[in-house]
Every structure is written in structure tokens, then in C-alpha cells.
Amino acid sequence: MSTIAAISTPNAVGGIAVIRISGENAIEVADKIFNPFHGKKVIEMEGYTCAYGIANNDGERIDDCILTVFKAPHSYTGEDTVEISCHGGLFVSRKILRAALKNGATNAEAGEFTKRAFLNGKIDLTQAEAVMDIISAKSDLELKMAENLRGGAIFRKTEKCSERLLKLLGGLAAWADYPDEDIPEVEPDYIRSELEVSARELFSLIEYYDDGRIIRDGVQTVIVGRPNVGKSTLFNCLSGCERSIVTDIAGTTRDIVEETVRLGDIVLRLSDTAGIHDTDDLIENIGVEIAEKTIESAELIIAVFDGSCPPTEDDFKLIKKLKNKKCIAVINKLDAGTVPEFKKIENNFIHKVYISAKENTGINKLESAIKEIFEIYPENFSSVLVANERQKCCIEKALNCINEAIAAVDSGEMLDAINVVVDEAEQHLLELTGEKITDAVVDEVFSRFCVGK
Ligand code: GDP
Ligand code: MG
Numbered sequence: 054m055s056t057i058a059a060i061s062t063p064n065a066v067g068g069i070a071v072i073r074i075s076g077e078n079a080i081e082v083a084d085k086i087f088n089p090f091h092g093k094k095v096i097e098m099e100g101y102t103c104a105y106g107i108a109n110n111d112g113e114r115i116d117d118c119i120l121t122v123f124k125a126p127h128s129y130t131g132e133d134t135v136e137i138s139c140h141g142g143l144f145v146s147r148k149i150l151r152a153a154l155k156n157g158a159t160n161a162e163a164g165e166f167t168k169r170a171f172l173n174g175k176i177d178l179t180q181a182e183a184v185m186d187i188i189s190a191k192s193d194l195e196l197k198m199a200e201n202l203r204g205g206a207i208f209r210k211t212e213k214c215s216e217r218l219l220k221l222l223g224g225l226a227a228w229a230d231y232p233d234e235d236i237p238e239v240e241p242d243y244i245r246s247e248l249e250v251s252a253r254e255l256f257s258l259i260e261y262y263d264d265g266r267i268i269r270d271g272v273q274t275v276i277v278g279r280p281n282v283g284k285s286t287l288f289n290c291l292s293g294c295e296r297s298i299v300t301d302i303a304g305t306t307r308d309i310v311e312e313t314v315r316l317g318d319i320v321l322r323l324s325d326t327a328g329i330h331d332t333d334d335l336i337e338n339i340g341v342e343i344a345e346k347t348i349e350s351a352e353l354i355i356a357v358f359d360g361s362c363p364p365t366e367d368d369f370k371l372i373k374k375l376k377n378k379k380c381i382a383v384i385n386k387l388d389a390g391t392v393p394e395f396k397k398i399e400n401n402f403i404h405k406v407y408i409s410a411k412e413n414t415g416i417n418k419l420e421s422a423i424k425e426i427f428e429i430y431p432e433n434f435s436s437v438l439v440a441n442e443r444q445k446c447c448i449e450k451a452l453n454c455i456n457e458a459i460a461a462v463d464s465g466e467m468l469d470a471i472n473v474v475v476d477e478a479e480q481h482l483l484e485l486t487g488e489k490i491t492d493a494v495v496d497e498v499f500s501r502f503c504v505g506k
Contacts (some may be wrong), residue, residue: 054172057165058083058158061505064190067141073505075134075166078157080122085133085156086110086149087120093192097133102122104249108137110152113155119152130166164502168495178487178498179207181442182199185502186269194268194429197436198418200259202296207438210258211448211482214251218479221247225472237377244471245462251478255452258438262445265437267352267427271313273321275347278357279367280328282306283385286410287357288325291316297325309343317420319429327373330367345374349470353423360407361389362472364398372401381406388412443498447485454478 056076059506063070074082084095089104103121107114118139125480128134139145162168164185171181184203191197219375224239230307276284280303288297298305310325324347327340348354356375358363358368382402384395388409394417399405404422424430439445 054169056148056158057161057169058082058152058153059161059166059505060143061136062146064143066143067248067297069398070141070143070146072137072146072153073134073161074134074140074153074158075128075130075132075169076158077160079133079135082153083120083122083137085400086152087118087137089120093464095120095122098122098125108139108149108152110148110155110349115152116140118149126175127133129175131175132169143239146413161504162499164506166500167506168499171495171499177205177208178490179432179440179485179497179503180205181487182244182440182444183496184506188503188506191315191320192268192318194431197266197431198268198440202438202440207258207444208486210254211485214451215479215482217247217251218445218475218482222472222475222479225468225475230466233370239468241462244416245459248459248462248475252455252459253453254454255448259445259448259452261437262439264429265439266320268429268437269440271322272353272423272427273351274321274353274355275324275326275344275351276331276355276357277326277348277371278342279330279365279371282328282357282359282401283410284328284357285310285325287355287383287408288312288323288384289411290413291321291323303328303330306340310339316423317417318431319420319423319427321423324351329371348378352379353426354378355383355419356380356402357385358395358398359386360384360391360395361386363392363394367396372398379426380404381419381426383408383419385410387415393487425449430454441495444485447481451478451481451485454481456492 054076056074056078058072058074061071061073087106087108088096089095089106091104100123107117108116108118116139118137121136123134125131125133129255137149139149167181167184170176171178180203183199186199187196187203190199202471221244228239237453276283276288281301285297285299287305288310289299291314297310306327312323314321314323324349326344326347327337329341329344332338332341354375356371358364380402382399382405384405384407387407388407388411404426406415406418406422439448452476454477458471461471461474
């Protein structure tokens with residue numbers, strides 16, 4: 054494979070920048086642009102060693118750098134790899150990259166280092182995908198899930214399942230292909246039980262997929278309530294900035310204001326909406342209609358009420374709209390006291406939280422309530438492995454085939470018909486780990502990476 058090079062650190066000024074070169078000629082390329090101070094040439098250096106020296110372009114000094122050598126197959130990509138750490142200015146790192154390109158390397162494409170690690174058998178496709186998840190992790194839980202995957206957890210689980218299916222296929226094929234030999238028929242009970250174990254294993258992989266998705270993608274959340282209860286104040290409090298305009302004039306918020314906010318382990322894709330009430334103002338009315346629509350599509354509704362004054366007709370109308378929705382009642386303005394009539398509101402909700410958005414108190418209770426609603430318990434997340442739709446889809450397809458095979462066994466179908474469906478299940482598992490996959494899918498997976506990874 055050709056020798057590729059890229060700046061692996063962000064496209065920004067920083068303490069250091071790293072230029073990575075990987076491929077057959079990586080060490081020769083580095084040798085032409087780097088002179089170690091210890092006197093040895095780069096081509097004489099051992100793997101896993103580094104040298105302090107000067108990067109240059111045709112003898113013109115660029116910068117003092119540290120160069121690290123990784124010899125194939127003991128590198129991230131599985132190829133000879135060199136990393137040059139220079140001072141973190143964009144100009145310096147680009148000059149070193151240009152020198153590498155001039156001396157035989159070509160520009161790496163997005164994700165090409167990781168793609169090579171996959172193509173060279175260092176990691177399977179699910180592990181490569183996990184690398185991307187680690188880079189984009191926004192919370193401890195998300196990182197933990199990605200680390201599980203990076204460690205090859207899916208690969209190990211599906212490998213066991215694959216082995217079982219292959220053994221079964223072997224038995225089925227031998228019996229079908231050599232009818233004249235004295236090979237015992239594979240017992241339907243045996244086939245059935247092996248298929249059932251496989252089905253259970255695969256199901257356990259996708260069982261908690263949605264929990265993982267919530268941690269990764271965030272919860273689509275909408276803040277609703279009648280005017281002036283403090284929705285925008287809560288929105289600003291959660292987003293940590295004055296994004297939504299707050300006044301004591303009813304009808305201030307009209308358009309939807311959106312922000313992605315993090316509340317402990319949970320990411321909320323949060324929308325602030327217009328206060329829901331009857332109004333003659335044409336523009337405000339459009340806002341109210343939009344707010345009502347978002348109630349239908351949101352995954353979570355934060356219904357805000359003003360606890361410091363008696364509930365109004367608009368509050369009760371809103372409660373009716375929230376029936377059977379995932380919802381938390383937030384009783385706001387705790388600092389201004391609560392009126393006893395509020396019991397009538399509270400009793401309509403399973404999850405309720407008392408806060409003062411203005412004084413930023415009680416917000417952590419909101420986090421606990423959300424975790425309770427979505428059953429987000431860190432201990433559950435060790436079993437969340439499947440990280441994306443591609444993986445889920447492969448497992449689902451394999452599972453469908455296995456269930457089809459079980460039904461075929463039950464209806465007494467011919468063994469070679471069962472063989473075909475089990476083989477298909479096996480193909481989907483190979484697609485999951487990338488052992489058998491089209492170039493188009495590989496390109497699609499790696500196109501989501503950044504250059505230099
Ligand atoms: P919205 O119409 O529901 O978006 O309400 P706003 O966030 O615009 O707030 C309406 C008024 O209530 C403003 O004057 C806020 O300062 C006030 N307010 C909001 N939250 C609190 C709170 O926790 N305590 C008190 N005392 N006032 C609040
Ligand atoms: Mg508002």
C-alpha cells in the first residue's frame with residue numbers, strides 16, 4: 054500500500070502538533086526529512102524508539118521535533134509508521150507535512166489510518182467504528198460504551214455465535230452433500246437448540262440499543278408551559294448562557310430556540326417554546342401551534358409550572374395534552390414560595406421536580422428524574438455494545454434468518470433449506486465485523502472519520 058501522511062492533531066494552534074506517516078516507505082520518507090541529534094539515521098532506528106532532532110525540507114531547517122518509529126506490524130495501522138511531534142503552530146506542521154509529501158508520501162484521506170488498521174487485520178470493523186465514537190464521546194457513559202466496543206466486545210460475542218453456526222452448517226452440509234456416506238442425520242432438536250442459543254446471544258446485543266442511542270445522540274426534549282412560568286429562564290439555566298430572551302411580558306418567546314445541553318451523563322437536545330395559551334396575536338399564535346406540535350414529536354417533555362401562584366385554566370389544559378407522554382413536571386419559582394393549590398397539578402404527574410430556575414437550584418433533581426424515566430443506570434451500560442444503525446441492522450438481519458431457520462425446523466423442512474438460511478445469517482455476522490463486506494460499505498464507514506485518524 055502507498056505511504057500516506059497527514060497532520061493528526063486538530064486544525065488549530067496548540068502546544069504540539071503530530072504529523073503521522075504510514076506505509077511501506079514511511080521510514081524512508083521520514084529519513085529524508087528528519088535528522089536525529091543522536092547521529093543515527095531514522096532508517097537505523099528500532100521500533101518503539103524515538104529521537105529528538107530537526108525536521109527539514111531539502112536541508113532547510115523547519116523545527117525541532119520528536120520522531121517516534123513504529124515497525125510493522127506493531128503500529129496502529131499495522132504498517133511501518135512514523136510520528137513527528139513538532140511545535141503546535143499550523144504553519145510549522147503544514148511545512149513538515151509538505152516536506153513528507155514532496156519526499157514520496159501522499160495525502161491521507163479521512164479515516165485512512167484506521168481504515169488501514171482494519172484492512173491489515175489489526176481491528177475489526179466494529180472496533181474501527183468505536184474509534185470514531187471515542188473521539189466524539191461527550192460523557193463518561195458514552196466513553197465507557199465506546200471503550201467496550203473498542204476492546205472488541207462485539208467481535209468476541211459474534212465470533213462465538215459464528216462458530217456455532219459454522220459448526221451447524223458443517224454438519225448440515227456434510228449430510229446433504231454426501232447422502233451415500235454413512236453420516237448421521239443432524240437431529241432437528243440439536244439444530245433447534247443451537248439456533249436458539251445463537252438467537253438469544255444476538256438478541257442480547259441489540260436489547261439495550263435504544264438506551265445506548267439515547268446516551269450517544271441525546272434526548273429530544275421540549276420545554277413547555279403557559280407564558281411566564283419560567284421556561285426560558287430554565288432553558289438558559291440548562292444551556293449555561295442567555296440564549297432565550299427572558300422578560301415578565303407574556304408571549305416573549307415565539308420561535309423555537311434550540312440548544313444541545315449536557316446534564317451530567319445525559320445530553321438533551323433542548324427546545325424552548327412559546328407559552329401555550331389562547332392568544333389573538335397572529336405571530337404568537339403560530340408559536341403556540343409549533344409548541345403544541347413539538348409535544349407530539351418530543352422524546353421527553355419538561356412541563357413547567359409556576360409554583361408561587363395558583364394554577365390557571367391554561368395549566369390544566371396543558372396537562373390534558375401531556376397524557377401518556379414521557380413527561381416531568383417542573384414546579385418553578387420555589388424561591389418565591391409555593392401555594393397549597395399546587396397539589397392539584399402535582400397529582401397528575403409521576404415525575405416532579407421543584408426548582409428555582411432563577412436561582413439555579415434543584416436542577417440536579419431534574420437529571421435524576423430523566424435517568425429514572427429512561428432507566429439510565431451506569432451498570433446497564435456494560436451490556437450496551439451495538440453502537441450504530443449499521444451494526445444493529447446486521448445483527449437484526451442475522452437474527453431474522455435464525456428465527457426463520459427455527460421456524461423451518463419446526464415445520465419439518467428439508468435440511469438443505471435450513472442450511473441456506475443459516476448460511477445467510479452467518480453472512481450478516483461477517484458483514485457486521487467487516488470480514489465480508491463491500492468496498493462501498495467500508496468507504497461509507499470511514500468517510501465519517503476525520504483526516505489524520
Ligand atoms: P417563560 O415565558 O415561561 O419563558 O418565562 P421567562 O423565563 O421569560 O420568565 C418569566 C418571568 O418569571 C421573568 O420575570 C423571570 O425573571 C421570572 N422567573 C423565572 N424563573 C423564576 C424563578 O425561579 N423564580 C422567580 N422568582 N422568578 C422567576
Ligand atoms: Mg419564554
